[in-house]
Amino acid sequence: MNLGTRKILDRSFTAVGIGSIVLMALALMVVVVPIVSNGVGAMFFTGTVEHRKMLQSEFKRGEPRELAGEVAAAERYRARVYEMLAGFEAEMERMKPEQKAEYEEKYSPVRKTLQELLGPLPGDPAPMLTRFKYGQTRWEKAEERLHDLLYETKWDTSNPDVMSKEYFVSQATGFEGTSLAQLFPYVEKNIRKILLPKFTIYWGFLTDSSVDSHFFGGIWPEIQGTFFLAIGAMLFAFPLGVIAAIYFTEYAKPGFFNSMLRSANSTLAGVPSIVFGMFGLAFFINTLKVSESKSVIAGALTLAIMILPTIIRAAEEAILAVPKTYREASLGLGSTKWNTIATVILPAALPGILTGGVISLGRAAGETAPIIFTAAVSVGSAIGLADVFSSPTPALSWNIYNLASEHEAAAQIRHVQYGMVLALVSIVLLLNLSAIVLRARISKKLKG
Amino acid sequence: MLCVTGNYHENTSFMTEGSAGGNRTNAFVVTSRKRAMQKVSKMAGEGILLGVASFVAVVVLFIFYFVARDAVPFFQIRGFSEFFTSSKWYPADTPGEFGALxxxxxxxxxxxxxxxxxxxxxxxxxxxxxxxxxxxxxxxxxxxxxxxxxxxxxxxxxxxxxxxxxxxxxxxxxxxxxxxxxxxxxxxxxxxxxxxxxxxxxxxxxxxxxxxxxxxxxxxxxxxxxxxxxxxxxxxxxxxxxxxxxxxxxxxxxxxxxxxxxxxxxxxxxxxxxxxxxxxxxxxxxxxxxxxxxxxxxxxxxxxxxxxxxxxxxxxxxxxxxxxxxxxxxxxxxxxxxxxxxxxxxxxxxxxxxxxxxxxGSARFHVLFAMGLLLLVISFICNFISxxxxxxxxxxxxxx
The missing domain is CATH 1.10.3720.10 (MetI-like)
Known part of the structure; x- marks a missing residue:
């Protein structure tokens, strides 16, 4: 090979290496950016008067008198809509039967969309579910509904070779010549006055419990459940892990038995997370019967077993990183081995051990598979501290899955799902970030 | 103060018996009883440490045992060949088909x-x-x-x-x-x-x-x-x-x-x-x-x-x-x-x-544990090799 080619190869090799790091950073960005940008929308959004009505009647929040004024202002514009609907219904009564049937078929989706947009129309029976008591609470959703109201969606299937294409037909043309034709331009023109959109900051998303399976309200039960599970797991795993690490670093002598213990540790680290869930079900619930069925305690124990190897490894590394001179100085002063460990080595290794603990806490908070069969429940209110031994809890990780995949109206509550994912990701990443900062400080201190 | 600690037993033991006879209890003195206590507590401490450290191994054994315990009935009922060779997966039917290929x-x-x-x-x-x-x-x-x-x-x-x-x-x-x-x-x-x-x-x-x-x-x-x-x-x-x-x-x-x-x-x-x-x-x-x-x-x-x-x-x-x-x-x-x-x-x-x-108790429940066991065995082998x-x-x- 000539020198030029060798140089090109060398350069491109470097480029491939750096490119792959950049690709990893990009992968991180590609995943995190949509989660953050959409997740923020759960708390900061343009809310309509319906949102403020909902807050007032479900959570008793907001200024009642101010709200009453707003509602009255909106009703002034809505009254005209209701009038037009009533007028058209009367007009349909006067039509010939076949013409009436034709218009009724077209009219009922319009009426339904208006219900979704504005809430129950005058004359409707009081809805059973909370989700039907209010119109669209978020402006971007209201705009979607408005589009549904103004245009009919049709599919172009004329060419069988390619996928059918979507196209829109104005609804108003379908009602040409009737009194309802005016409704569409009227709603389009006055939608802002009907719904009164206003920039809203809804901190309650983090502290409220959910209303009508997450259609409204917040995610407090899930956040609390996640904390219970993660902290419960730490309570079991942290002391055990640190003690085991002390044994491995200070007392274990090389030999068959101890190398078996070590490989048991790495085996445990490699067990698939869903298998932990099965074990939790088969052992903690079906055999030990720590609780009747799913419970926080069973989930916390399962998570504890899962994070134990990580804690042991981190604590071992932290203890081994304590300079030998500390140990020798302490023993030289006549202290016993145990005394040295308790008063010299552990305090020196503590920041490192805590770093490992914090990372494991994040892992326990984010893990889903082990709690599916042991602790997680899809709907439920926040549980008290006394209930952890008997009742299951909603948790962020499980409810993200549940809302995104199994909820009956998953597409309508995307903002809640994104908000939950953002909450979970930021809990975990903040824990990890603090661990990284902590470790950077330690390494500086050990160097200096 | 040093005499109380274990490392200095040998140096201080000569005075233990003599002093113990007097009325005055001496903090600096290590009695033979104390020494035995220390030895026992040291052994006990190490035993506890060892016990905690082997907890992990016990957990691994338990995981294998409990997953296998619920997996075995499936193979007893249905045998091995269907699970690994058929790709018909209809667990909800009666009788169900459990081909996991x-x-x-x-x-x-x-x-x-x-x-x-x-x-x-x-x-x-x-x-x-x-x-x-x-x-x-x-x-x-x-x-x-x-x-x-x-x-x-x-x-x-x-x-x-x-x-x-x-x-x-x-x-x-x-x-x-x-x-x-x-x-x-x-x-x-x-x-x-x-x-x-x-x-x-x-x-x-x-x-x-x-x-x-x-x-x-x-x-x-x-x-x-x-x-x-x-x-x-x-x-x-x-x-x-x-x-x-x-x-x-x-x-x-x-x-x-x-x-x-x-x-x-x-x-x-x-x-x-x-x-x-x-x-x-x-x-x-x-x-x-x-x-x-x-x-x-x-x-x-x-x-x-x-x-x-x-x-x-x-x-x-x-x-x-x-x-x-x-x-x-x-x-x-x-x-x-x-x-x-x-x-x-x-x-x-x-x-x-x-x-x-x-x-x-049904095959539908146990087949899932059979899958779990399969995952567990694969991950154990991979881990062992690595x-x-x-x-x-x-x-x-x-x-x-």
Missing amino acids: AIIYGSLMVTLGATLLAVPMGVAAAICLSDILPFSVRQYAKPVIEMLAAIPSVAFGFFALVVMAPLLQNNGGPILMWLWLLLVSPFLFLAVIVGSDLLTTNIADQKRRRQLNLLFMVLFGILSVAFLYQVATILFAIQILTGTNALNVSIILSFMALPTIVSVSEDALQAVGRDLREGSYALGATRAETIIKTILPAASSGILAAVILGVMRALGETMVVWMASGNASHIPSPWFNYLESIRTLTATIAGDMGEADQVT ERIVVRQRKILSGQ
């Missing part, structure tokens, strides 16, 4: 896909971290990798389901084309340059050699552009019927396996040591040649261990495959079609347990 195949398929995507990238990134980037940049690159490792699997699953799947479904062809062009064309052009150089390397006449080199380069260049274009047009025309497919899951799983692969293979590369690197540089090798011809062979077993750990991560992952693989229990046709929905072992366990749980490899490499490197 398609499910096992689905697991292997996404694992292979994720490994193929993650290993080249992960090893390249590890090389970059250990040998190419200066230390100051490395400090910022490492947290990126740790962050990627920290993101919960359900967040990745949500991303795959809500962002990735619609994207693949609506713009599948163009995405595949751009991926092809961006990832493959640099390597193809590099191969053209190197190949034409290698073909002309034996020609002695400088001028002729340069001319021929240029000729080959143009020729191969045109050929490779034509090839790229042909494949790109084929890819562009592809329409992906469902976004929740094996490709989607493989891509996301490769993101999740990357951090493991990078950090373990970086450790392996670091362990190779300076002397080999410096020896290679001294012989006139460039950095790329040093890494490819010297360091990678020396670290190959460690990198293999990293790959195995990455494979385990992808195989054992639940949430992403459950949410975004489509959960269709069939073997795609043709068998390498990554654009079809599949179903994996982990997702089946997670998804079916809820329904099977109510009828504890650990052996790491130990052996450490021995070889320290032996030199």
Whole structure:
């Protein structure tokens, strides 16, 4: 090979290496950016008067008198809509039967969309579910509904070779010549006055419990459940892990038995997370019967077993990183081995051990598979501290899955799902970030 | 005060008996009883430590025992052959059919896909971290990798389901084309340059050699552009019927396996040591040649261990495959079609347990534990192999 080619190869090799790091950073960005940008929308959004009505009647929040004024202002514009609907219904009564049937078929989706947009129309029976008591609470959703109201969606299937294409037909043309034709331009023109959109900051998303399976309200039960599970797991795993690490670093002598213990540790680290869930079900619930069925305690124990190897490894590394001179100085002063460990080595290794603990806490908070069969429940209110031994809890990780995949109206509550994912990701990443900062400080201190 | 502590027994024991006879109790004195107590408490303490440390081993045994205990009834009822050879999975029927071949195949398929995507990238990134980037940049690159490792699997699953799947479904062809062009064309052009150089390397006449080199380069260049274009047009025309497919899951799983692969293979590369690197540089090798011809062979077993750990991560992952693989229990046709929905072992366990749980004792419940046992055994074997490899490499490197 000539020198030029060798140089090109060398350069491109470097480029491939750096490119792959950049690709990893990009992968991180590609995943995190949509989660953050959409997740923020759960708390900061343009809310309509319906949102403020909902807050007032479900959570008793907001200024009642101010709200009453707003509602009255909106009703002034809505009254005209209701009038037009009533007028058209009367007009349909006067039509010939076949013409009436034709218009009724077209009219009922319009009426339904208006219900979704504005809430129950005058004359409707009081809805059973909370989700039907209010119109669209978020402006971007209201705009979607408005589009549904103004245009009919049709599919172009004329060419069988390619996928059918979507196209829109104005609804108003379908009602040409009737009194309802005016409704569409009227709603389009006055939608802002009907719904009164206003920039809203809804901190309650983090502290409220959910209303009508997450259609409204917040995610407090899930956040609390996640904390219970993660902290419960730490309570079991942290002391055990640190003690085991002390044994491995200070007392274990090389030999068959101890190398078996070590490989048991790495085996445990490699067990698939869903298998932990099965074990939790088969052992903690079906055999030990720590609780009747799913419970926080069973989930916390399962998570504890899962994070134990990580804690042991981190604590071992932290203890081994304590300079030998500390140990020798302490023993030289006549202290016993145990005394040295308790008063010299552990305090020196503590920041490192805590770093490992914090990372494991994040892992326990984010893990889903082990709690599916042991602790997680899809709907439920926040549980008290006394209930952890008997009742299951909603948790962020499980409810993200549940809302995104199994909820009956998953597409309508995307903002809640994104908000939950953002909450979970930021809990975990903040824990990890603090661990990284902590470790950077330690390494500086050990160097200096 | 020193006499109370265990290390000084021998020095102080001469005064124990004498002083004990007096009325005055002396804090400095160690009685034989105290000494025995200390010995016992020391033994007890070490025993407790040992007990806690062996707790992990007990847990591993328990996991094997309890998963196997519920898996065995399935094989007793249905035997082995149906589970491993049939791909008819109708557990809800009476009598149910429990052929898991398609499910096992689905697991292997996404694992292979994720490994193929993650290993080249992960090893390249590890090389970059250990040998190419200066230390100051490395400090910022490492947290990126740790962050990627920290993101919960359900967040990745949500991303795959809500962002990735619609994207693949609506713009599948163009995405595949751009991926092809961006990832493959640099390597193809590099191969053209190197190949034409290698073909002309034996020609002695400088001028002729340069001319021929240029000729080959143009020729191969045109050929490779034509090839790229042909494949790109084929890819562009592809329409992906469902976004929740094996490709989607493989891509996301490769993101999740990357951090493991990078950090373990970086450790392996670091362990190779300076002397080999410096020896290679001294012989006139460039950095790329040093890494490819010297360091990678020396670290190959460690990198293999990293790959195995990455494979385990992808195989054992639940949430992403459950949410975004489509959960269709069939073997795609043709068998390498990554654009079809599949179903994996982990997702089946997670998804079916809820329904099977109510009828504890039926084959439907036990078949899930059979799947769990299969996963457990595979991960145990992988772990065992990777650990052996790491130990052996450490021995070889320290032996030199």
